[in-house]
Amino acid sequence: MQTKVENNKAWFLVMPVFLIVAFSAIIPLMTVVNYSVQDIFDPYTRYFVGTEWFKQVMLDSRLHEALLRQFIYSFTILAIEVPLGICVALMMPTKGRGASLALILVAIPLLIPWNVVGTIWQIFGRADIGLFGAFMAEIGVDYNYASNTTDAWLTVILMDVWHWTPLVALLCYSGLRAIPEVYYQAARIDQASRWAVFRHIQLPKLTNVLIIGVLLRFMDSFMIYTEPFVLTGGGPGSSTTFLSQSLVQQAIGQFDIGPAAAFSLVYFLIILLVCWVFYTTIMNMQKDK
Amino acid sequence: MEWMSWTLPTALFFSGIAIILIGMTAWQIVSPSIERRGFIPLETTRGDRLFIGLLSSAFIHLAFVALTNADLAVATALCVIWMVILMRWG
Amino acid sequence: MTQATTTQHNRSKSILTEQAPVVSIADRKAKNATLRGRIGLIVYVVLLLLPIYWLVNMSFKTNTEILSGLSFFPQDFTFANYAKIFGDPTWYMGYVNSIFYVSMNMVISLVVALPAAYAFSRYKFVGDKHMFFWLLSNRMAPPAVFLLPFFQLYSSVGLFDTHIAVALAHCLFNVPLAVWILEGFMSGVPREIDETAYIDGYTFPRFFVKIFIPLIRSGIGVTAFFCFMFSWVELLLARTLTSVEAKPIAAIMTRTVSASGMDWGLLAAAGVLTILPGMLVIYFVRNHVAKGFALGRV
Numbered sequence: 001m002q003t004k005v006e007n008n009k010a011w012f013l014v015m016p017v018f019l020i021v022a023f024s025a026i027i028p029l030m031t032v033v034n035y036s037v038q039d040i041f042d043p044y045t046r047y048f049v050g051t052e053w054f055k056q057v058m059l060d061s062r063l064h065e066a067l068l069r070q071f072i073y074s075f076t077i078l079a080i081e082v083p084l085g086i087c088v089a090l091m092m093p094t095k096g097r098g099a100s101l102a103l104i105l106v107a108i109p110l111l112i113p114w115n116v117v118g119t120i121w122q123i124f125g126r127a128d129i130g131l132f133g134a135f136m137a138e139i140g141v142d143y144n145y146a147s148n149t150t151d152a153w154l155t156v157i158l159m160d161v162w163h164w165t166p167l168v169a170l171l172c173y174s175g176l177r178a179i180p181e182v183y184y185q186a187a188r189i190d191q192a193s194r195w196a197v198f199r200h201i202q203l204p205k206l207t208n209v210l211i212i213g214v215l216l217r218f219m220d221s222f223m224i225y226t227e228p229f230v231l232t233g234g235g236p237g238s239s240t241t242f243l244s245q246s247l248v249q250q251a252i253g254q255f256d257i258g259p260a261a262a263f264s265l266v267y268f269l270i271i272l273l274v275c276w277v278f279y280t281t282i283m284n285m286q287k288d289k
Numbered sequence: 290m291e292w293m294s295w296t297l298p299t300a301l302f303f304s305g306i307a308i309i310l311i312g313m314t315a316w317q318i319v320s321p322s323i324e325r326r327g328f329i330p331l332e333t334t335r336g337d338r339l340f341i342g343l344l345s346s347a348f349i350h351l352a353f354v355a356l357t358n359a360d361l362a363v364a365t366a367l368c369v370i371w372m373v374i375l376m377r378w379g
Numbered sequence: 380m381t382q383a384t385t386t387q388h389n390r391s392k393s394i395l396t397e398q399a400p401v402v403s404i405a406d407r408k409a410k411n412a413t414l415r416g417r418i419g420l421i422v423y424v425v426l427l428l429l430p431i432y433w434l435v436n437m438s439f440k441t442n443t444e445i446l447s448g449l450s451f452f453p454q455d456f457t458f459a460n461y462a463k464i465f466g467d468p469t470w471y472m473g474y475v476n477s478i479f480y481v482s483m484n485m486v487i488s489l490v491v492a493l494p495a496a497y498a499f500s501r502y503k504f505v506g507d508k509h510m511f512f513w514l515l516s517n518r519m520a521p522p523a524v525f526l527l528p529f530f531q532l533y534s535s536v537g538l539f540d541t542h543i544a545v546a547l548a549h550c551l552f553n554v555p556l557a558v559w560i561l562e563g564f565m566s567g568v569p570r571e572i573d574e575t576a577y578i579d580g581y582t583f584p585r586f587f588v589k590i591f592i593p594l595i596r597s598g599i600g601v602t603a604f605f606c607f608m609f610s611w612v613e614l615l616l617a618r619t620l621t622s623v624e625a626k627p628i629a630a631i632m633t634r635t636v637s638a639s640g641m642d643w644g645l646l647a648a649a650g651v652l653t654i655l656p657g658m659l660v661i662y663f664v665r666n667h668v669a670k671g672f673a674l675g676r677v
Contacts, residue, residue, distance in 0.1 A: 008318075010502035014510060017495040017554055020487070024529075024551040025517050027293075030303060031528035034294045048296050051354045051361060058355035088423055091416035100665050104658070105424050108431065111657025113612045115629045116650045123437065124430045129643060131433045134449050162430065194412055223521030226614050244523035248615075251527050264524040269347055275519045276344065279512055280331065292531045317505050336509050 029268075035261035053262035062238070063263065066246040073242060074221045077160045081217060082210065084161065085168025090202070092173050103173075106166045118230025121159040125231075145232060149239040152232050156240050159227055164220070168213045175209035176202060208285065215278040222271065243267055313339060327379040338379045342372040431654070438647035445643045460648035473628030474652065476542065480617070480625065481610045483546035488553045488606045489599065496561035497587070501570065514555040522616050525551075530619055544620045545627070549610045556609065557602045564598030565591075597667040604664045611657060628653060 036053055040046040057063055092102045109117070125145050127133035136143035145155040179201065187197045225244035228234065234241035234249075241249070247267065251260035313336060316322075322335040329341065346368035353364035437445055438460055439453040464470040498504070499511060522529075529548060530539070538544040572594070576586040592599070617627040628649065635646040 004501060004503045006504070007502040008504045010498035010504045010507075013494040013498035014504075016491040017514070017558060018510070020491055020547070020550050021514060021517055021554050024525075024532075024548055025520070027532055028525040028528035030299075031293045031531070032524065033302070034296060034299045035527070037296060037299060038294060040294060046294060048298070054351065054354045058351060088420065091420040091423070093417075093420075102420065102424070104661055104665055106427065107661055108654070108658065109427065111608055111611070111654065111661060112431075113614060113629050113653050115614045115632065116653050119632070119646060119650050120430045120434050123643065123647065124433055129437070129445050129449070131429065131449070162427065166427075188409075194408075219519040223519075223523065225521075225523055244521050247521075247523045248526065251523075257527065260527070266351065268520060268524050269344070269351070271519055271521065272516055273344060273348075275516050276340075276512070279515060284331070292535050293528075314505055334508075336506065340509065 032261045032264050032268075035257050036265055038258055040257045049258065053258045054266070057259055057262045057266060062246065063266075065238070066241055066243050069239075069241070070222060070243045073157070073224075074218055076157055077164070077221055078214060078217055080157070080161050081165045081168050082214065085165050085213070086172050086206065086210075088165065088169040089172035089176055090198070092169070094177060103170070106169055109163050109166050112163075114226035115230050117159065117163050118227045121155060121162075121227075122231050125155050147236055149236055152236060152240050156228050156231060159231060160221065160224070163227065164217060168217065171209045171213045172206055175206045179205050208282075211278070211282055211285070215275075215282070218278075219271070219275065222274075309339070329375075329379045333379065335376070338375050341379065342375045345375075346372065434647050434650050437643060438651045440644055442642065442644050457644075460644040461652075463645060464648060464652065470631060470649070473626060473631035476621075476625050477611065477617075477627040477629070478656065480542040480545040480549070480627070481607055483542055484549045484553055484610045485603050485606045487546060487550055488557045489603060491550075492554055492557035492561055492602070493592070493599075494587070496558045496565055497591070499558065499562045500565040501573065511558075514558055518552045518555040518559070520551075522551075522613070526615065526619055529616065533620055539620065540622045540624045542625045545617045545625060546610075548616045548620055549613060551616075553606045553609055557606055560602045560605060561595070561598055564595045564601075568594050600664050601667050604660055604667075607660055608657065 037048060037050060038046045039049050088106065092106070093099045112120070124130045124132045125143075127137045127144065133143060133145075142148075143151050145151045183201050184197070187201060192200075223244050224242055225248065228240050228242065229245055232240045234245050238246075247260060247263050250256050250263060317335070324332040324334050326332050327338075329338075331337075333341070349368050349371070350361070350364050353359070353361065436451065436453065439456055439458070440450075441455055441457050441459065444450070444453065444455050499507065533539045533544045533548070538547070568591070572590065573586070576590050581590070614627070614629040618630045621627065621630065632646060632649050635642040635649070
């Protein structure tokens with residue numbers, strides 16, 4: 001690690017970034033705070049209500065359910081995507097044409113607009129026109145993601161695994177490529193088993209990328225909106241309504257600006273806390289090296 | 290600016306935050322903070338402790354609003370004491 | 380510790396004495412493992428491509444065929460769905476709009492992020508770490524939180540329903556991302572290069588453009604790729620900030636739902652066309668992407 005030069009003029013270089021991000025981040029955040037303490041009918045008819053919305057939101061059972069659902073969802077997809085991603089990364093060829101081809105093919109789902117991902121699975125899972133739905137019907141499973149809660153969950157999770165495992169896989173793949181060939185030769189001489197090679201050579205090298213992978217997957221799944229919205233619309237009932245969707249419903253659908261703003265702030269604070277914990281962990285790990 | 294729906298309390302709140310940030314910057318320039326370890330199991334600078342303090346204060350307030358009917362001023366007073374402890378010994 | 384060393388020593392000795400057969404067994408094992416890996420990978424990729432194949436398959440069918448039963452290849456092959464998209468300005472302008480604001484966002488993100496990333500990688504300044512964290516926290520913040528004020532902010536400055544509005548809004552998560560990726564690449568360039576250039580009399584802007592930027596070319600390529608990707612796939616903000624003039628293709632796709640039911644073939648064709656630009660872009664940066672991921676900064 002090189003030592004950095006102390007120079008406060010560097011702020012001039014950061015200024016454009018600060019201004020452009022502040023425009024889209026700080027002004028809206030301030031507005032959300034303003035909304036959250038008022039009952040708003042229109043810009044000229046509004047009343048200060050103090051912390052009433054916060055109390056309402058914190059005690060709102062719909063929010064609690066959405067939050068619980070969100071955590072179950074985020075941990076489920078992490079539990080599937082991380083091991084699966086590592087396996088895929090281990091199987092990918094490291095050299096030659098095959099490596100490029102595998103990289104492109106595996107990366108495809110990442111480049112599909114999120115609503116199209118929803119559409120793909122919406123079609124794929126239908127029993128009348130979709131391959132997956134038809135397959136399930138063929139093997140005698142009564143599967144319908146639009147009316148059955150379990151099936152809806154299964155489809156939403158399957159969709160996320162399909163969509164985002166490539167990200168974990170590509171992160172791990174590049175982590176694996178950073179391991180010098182000498183390590184493997186040493187392991188071969190020691191007759192190390194496949195498992196030992198993974199446990200003592202590959203996994204330690206992967207820790208860093210994995211933490212970042214987990215951070216990204218956790219955060220992104222925590223704000224998931226478009227894919228389940230297109231696929232199930234949050235249903236059946238509200239069984240697949242996650243935090244973002246419940247928020248958008250409240251803000252745009254019912255136009256409850258005040259409570260929606262209070263909801264946003266609670267949501268934002270949770271995100272900020274998780275983000276800080278991960279960031280501190282990553283930075284401390286880099287410092288230790 | 291009308292669409293931002295400003296109110297006096299929120300305006301005061303953001304001015305307060307802005308003043309704290311400017312003050313902390315000035316303090317940092319006058320006497321640079323050195324990372325140290327207090328009762329938080331991390332090496333922190335003044336700015337880090339301020340951030341931890343503000344974030345935890347926000348959560349304290351939320352918990353207070355959700356769980357009690359008492360005046361919010363009590364929570365604010367608690368948070369000020371907590372901030373002082375954190376900045377001094379954290 | 381000593382015991383471990385002795386066992387290891389013994390083991391390597393035993394290998395030395397009977398090296399040939401051991402290595403060949405190990406080789407065969409390794410070959411089997413590779414073969415199993417290849418098969419596993421092929422199975423995974425096939426499963427991965429199956430939903431996409433189904434979409435492509437459907438986009439070449441007529442609606443009657445889609446609804447009449449399953450078939451792995453279009454029996455009544457038709458380009459009608461694509462023809463409809465390319466023949467109707469309200470459809471194809473959606474792609475033009477999307478590509479337009481995505482490119483604008485890419486350019487803005489890179490232009491502001493380059494100097495900032497340089498500052499973060501080379502200098503210490505008051506509040507640098509907090510600034511960096513603040514930027515990243517914006518990458519993580521859910522757009523849904525800002526939805527309503529965003530609409531009003533951009534309406535109040537008269538940018539609602541313009542491409543620049545979406546491009547600026549996407550900067551919220553793309554600029555922090557760009558700074559993060561570029562900082563990683565720049566930290567890999569030795570500082571001596573900067574110092575030598577300054578001694579040679581280069582001013583900062585000249586050094587930055589003439590020497591530094593060519594050095595991190597692949598980093599810029601990778602950053603542009605990720606900016607493209609995240610702006611291209613986002614819908615919530617793009618939809619909220621536009622109504623007619625700058626409406627993205629993703630929002631136009633909802634038109635396939637009508638009173639007479641879904642136009643599945645058209646929907647599938649529109650979906651296929653949204654996948655193509657991404658594939659084109661990843662093809663161009665395929666050799667650098669792994670490096671971008673290696674920094675773990677997506």
